[in-house]
Amino acid sequence: MAVGNSYTAGDGAPAGRGYPEQLEERLNEISKGCCNVIDKGRGNVNTSHILDHLSIWMKEERPDIVFLMVGEPNHWNKYKF
Numbered sequence: 001m002a003v004g005n006s007y008t009a010g011d012g013a014p015a016g017r018g019y020p021e022q023l024e025e026r027l028n029e030i031s032k033g034c035c036n037v038i039d040k041g042r043g044n045v046n047t048s049h050i051l052d053h054l055s056i057w058m059k060e061e062r063p064d065i066v067f068l069m070v071g072e073p074n075h076w077n078k079y080k081f
Helices: 019-031 047-061
Strands: 002-004 039-041 067-069
Touching: 002 019, 002 047, 019 039, 019 067, 039 047
Parallel strands: 002 039, 002 067
Antiparallel strands: none
């Protein structure tokens, strides 16, 4: 499962070519097609938003691995970390 902000959601990339899609493609090349990368990337979110939703996503999706990518939106944070 890939979680993060607009970078994870694929903003700026051609349709279907965000990093989660490319990661799934590469993993399936290596492992003979056994991987499904779930894209939980959302625009305009930071790590606080992800923290608020992560336990729900974990229960819903039950991933084996979680990839986290968050960048620029972390300059604002509702928890003041």
